[in-house]
Amino acid sequence: MLLPTLRHVLRCRHAGKGFQQIHRTPCRQWVLQRGQNTVGTGTGSTNASAQTNRAVGRWLVGCSGLVLGAVVLGGVTRLTESGLSMVDWHLVKEMKPPRSQAEWEAEFSKYQQFPEFKIMNHNMTLTEFKFIFYMEWGHRMWGRLVGLAYILPTVYFWKKGYFTRTMKAQTLGLCGFVFLQGLLGWYMVKSGLEEKPESYDVPRVSQYRLASHLGSALVLYCASLWMGLKLMLPANKLPDTGRIVTLRRFAKGTGALVFLTALSGAFVAGLDAGLVYNSFPKMGDYWIPDDLLAFSPALRNAFENPTTVQFDHRLLGIGSLAAITGLYLFSRRMLLPRRAKIAIGCLAAMAYTQVVLGISTLLFYVPTPLAATHQSGSVALLTFAIWVLAELRKVAK
DSSP, rough: OOHHHHHHHHHHHHHHHHHHHHHHHHHHHHHHHHHHHHHHHHHHHHHHHHHHHHHHHHHHHHHHHHHHHHHHOOOHHHTTTTTTTTOOOOGGGGSSOOOOOHHHHHHHHHHHHHHIIIIOOOOHHHHHHHHHHHHHHHHHHHHHHHHHHHHHHHHHHHHOOOOOHHHHHHHHHHHHHHHHHHHHHHHHHHHHHHHOOOOOOOOOOOOOHHHHHHHHHHHHHHHHHHHHHHHHHHHOOOOOOOOHHHHHHHHHHHHHHHHHHHHEEEEHHHHHGGGGGOOSSTTBBBBTTTTTTSSSSGHHHHHHHHHHHHHHHHHHHHHHHHHHHHHHHHHHHHHHHHHHHHHHHHHHHHHHHHHHHHHHHTTOOOHHHHHHHHHHHHHHHHHHHHHHHHHHOOOOO
């Protein structure tokens, strides 16, 4: 009985060794190891991709914040009538402001050769000039900070391989817009430095160039914020029902109207149109003022007639408020994710706040603190509109 049992044990061990040898061949080990590595790499790459997206998203949102600062600072610079104090433009040289008394006097002497000093500020002292100079200098230096905040991280993330092919094209476009901003800024300032012998009006920059400068800044801001939020916020899985599709379209149209209203504010600012009819809801004694179409041809009134420009801005503001209210009421009837509801609620609250700020600015004859707050409010309203669109965006399949 012992011999057969030993033979059985030996056969089992031999069979086990054969089975192990089959599974331990180099080819089989390579296949198993490759499969394990593939699974591990897939999970790791997913986590790495999410971390990369968050890093790039934070950078873009941070850049949009810097653009917001530039818009606000630019508005204050215009409201304090400081934008024409620097009559030269040098990318590097002007980064160092005047230090000595002689340097300040030389800079002031250059300013005295241009229309703003001759017509408006001929009694200005050197101390007063220093204030408006530093306002404009601060705005220009902030613009250079924005440029570095876009360009340097772009180079870093590019070399690290953080960008997809689409993101490479998008970030290059953003950097191009930053460069365009600088050119448009100087192009705008030049229009206020030109001699106009046939005109005795207050020297000011072209409202067309001002609108171009502000409009490009808003495009840069919206694009950066949109890209950043998409990378940072996980997409809500909304069903593609008819009501959701309608809500998305409604939100897009509302966002476009908010952008157009903000842009029309540039024409109001460029023409000082906030000072012509300081009453609400009527414009003086009329709902529709009689000088609404005073210019010929009629199309000029929309961009050059202060009365028409203010009238259009009022209509766009009321239209934006009505659209946002409608969006809010429409969304209340739907089952939406919590973040989307909060975004729409913030948009509605900001819309009513912005209207109150606008009316107050008008009634109090455009005081600088209130006017600057109103301009900042327009960008805040645009921010919430972009947030709503990011929450309602369609998930890519």
